[in-house]
Amino acid sequence: MDQPSIDKPISHVLKLKNDIVKLNQRITQLEKEVKSIQENCRHVFYETDVTRSCIKCHYAESTYY
Structure with missing residues (x-):
């Protein structure tokens, strides 16, 4: 039985994680x-x-003390 290659999903996951880091940096900037x-x-x-x-x-701030 041949095992399917997992290279593509791994590179896709790394790209997604990189995108998440970039978006988090953008959120911080905003x-x-x-x-x-x-x-x-x-x-x-x-x-x-x-x-x-x-x-x-x-x-906004709370005035409820």
């Missing part, structure tokens, strides 16, 4: 960009009983 925007925003808050959110940059 999160830093959002944080920078939110830190430099002149917030205009919409408040509820338990949260307040900036309508411009979507920064």
